[in-house]
Amino acid sequence: MARTRKLSDVLKRGYSDQEIHHIYELARFNLENGQIAKAETILKGLVAVAPEFVPAYLGLTYIDLLNDNFDSALHNAKEAHKFDPSSPIAAIFLVTVLISIGDFTTAGSHLGEVGDVIETSPNQNSNLVRFYRAQLARFKNLA
Amino acid sequence: MKDRTFIKPDLFSQAPMLSLLPVLSQVEKLKAMQSFFYARYEKVAAIKENSHEKINDFIQAEYSMLIEILDWLKMKPAKDQE
Numbered sequence: 730m731a732r733t734r735k736l737s738d739v740l741k742r743g744y745s746d747q748e749i750h751h752i753y754e755l756a757r758f759n760l761e762n763g764q765i766a767k768a769e770t771i772l773k774g775l776v777a778v779a780p781e782f783v784p785a786y787l788g789l790t791y792i793d794l795l796n797d798n799f800d801s802a803l804h805n806a807k808e809a810h811k812f813d814p815s816s817p818i819a820a821i822f823l824v825t826v827l828i829s830i831g832d833f834t835t836a837g838s839h840l841g842e843v844g845d846v847i848e849t850s851p852n853q854n855s856n857l858v859r860f861y862r863a864q865l866a867r868f869k870n871l872a
Numbered sequence: 873m874k875d876r877t878f879i880k881p882d883l884f885s886q887a888p889m890l891s892l893l894p895v896l897s898q899v900e901k902l903k904a905m906q907s908f909f910y911a912r913y914e915k916v917a918a919i920k921e922n923s924h925e926k927i928n929d930f931i932q933a934e935y936s937m938l939i940e941i942l943d944w945l946k947m948k949p950a951k952d953q954e
């Protein structure tokens with residue numbers, strides 16, 4: 730059974746969980762307001778001070794895809810999935826990148842895993858379900 | 873006058889991946905931590921200034937992040953006030 734890792738278990742170079750979360754919210758706030766470069770600077774700082782903080786890698790994956798930086802997107806999506814393999818959001822972000830770079834074999838296997846999680850969880854985030862279905866359709870069209 | 877009802881589109885329809893990013897806190901809560909971030913900035917700036925070698929990428933990334941936070945908090949780093 731996979732060990733659940735709390736943020737407080739990991740190295741944060743002097744920042745508390747609370748401070749990390751508040752800083753991350755500033756990055757998300759900037760993303761929602763189209764301040765992509767500011768958000769990227771904050772998220773890169775976050776992964777420097779909290780190298781296992783998954784939401785920062787998710788944010789960076791999103792920015793990399795916006796900027797067509799697929800190598801960096803793949804790196805960040807893999808880091809998010811590595812540090813939280815049970816997260817369906819990390820898995821679907823990785824699938825999105827894999828489809829974008831044409832790695833349909835790996836995308837297909839992750840898509841199957843995410844599908845299993847979504848199908849077996851009754852109270853799933855509706856946006857996650859919508860996004861999963863969009864990626865499934867994208868996979869079927871392109872693969 | 874015509875009644876124009878505007879329904880704001882949900883975030884998912886505008887930016888699906890962005891809508892999936894977890895919400896962990898409220899950005900306004902940063903305001904209560906001004907002194908922490910300023911002290912942290914001074915510490916990192918001192919390390920950066922006293923470093924004779926090429927600045928560690930991690931220090932530079934944290935420094936740039938703190939500048940953005942202080943900017944949002946409308947606090948000018950001491951060096952900029954001179």
